[in-house]
Amino acid sequence: MKNALKLCLLLLLLCLNCKVYSYSMGDWSAETKNGTAFNDPGGGLTIALSNGDKYKNIKKWYFYKNHIIGTSIQFVGTYDERLTCYFIMNELNNQVLAFDEEDAWYKYRSEHGLIPAYWTRWHLDNWSNMDALIFLSIFYFPITILLLYAYFKSIYSALKGNEFDRSRLAFMVAAPVLFLIIYLLGAFPGSV
Known part of the structure; x- marks a missing residue:
């Protein structure tokens, strides 16, 4: 009986923790070494450059040579229509280049040496585990x-x-x- 009570209390403790885990780990914020802030309050990732410009609905990105390179989702018309946009953010001068086509985005990255030689570490969420x-x-x-x-x-x-x-x-x-x-x-x- 005593062991059964301990087991029930342990299971209750673990179940309560799972509920707490599901609500608090969705929100995160981080900052890069160049002052760019990443914030995800659970409704989509926002990148705020050091000059205050904000970009929303970031899908995936990687860091390379003081640039943030990735894709975002833009909603067109109704909420169901989505358009994938491609971007390159220079963290040093806060310049942002946006591309509608993946080919033009890839060509620019190739011409300016923004494609990693060995490993492209794509991020979908908080990079600090x-x-x-x-x-x-x-x-x-x-x-x-x-x-x-x-x-x-x-x-x-x-x-x-x-x-x-x-x-x-x-x-x-x-x-x-x-x-x-x-x-x-x-x-x-x-x-x-």
Whole structure:
């Protein structure tokens, strides 16, 4: 009976957290190193340049050579009619170029060296995943405590034990490396 009550309380706690997670993670805002603000209050992404100009309904974008390059959706006539627009924003001088055709957009990017050579890192949402991980670690606190316990127990066992255990070593190395990669991808969102 006592274990059943604990299980019910744990399930209730997890269900309540899922509801909180669904309402608060939709809103986000971020700023680039050049002062361009990204804001998504849940109704569509808005980019505000440092001079105050705002652009709405951004669909996807990438960062490259102090430019924000991407696509947006413009509504024409009724709400059902959509037109895809292509843009290139220069963050340094706040110049924005808009294109109606993808071919002209691609040609301009090719001529001005705005196509990454190795990896185009397209963004659809907040590029910093650390915010979400910190948020989840707070609201799923019991799971976070269990993971930290397992991690520190593995470290203690590896240091105290006489045998070399590869699975414990892999777990000890994988967790910090994974968090470091996620942090670096959020800190440096540009394409290469």
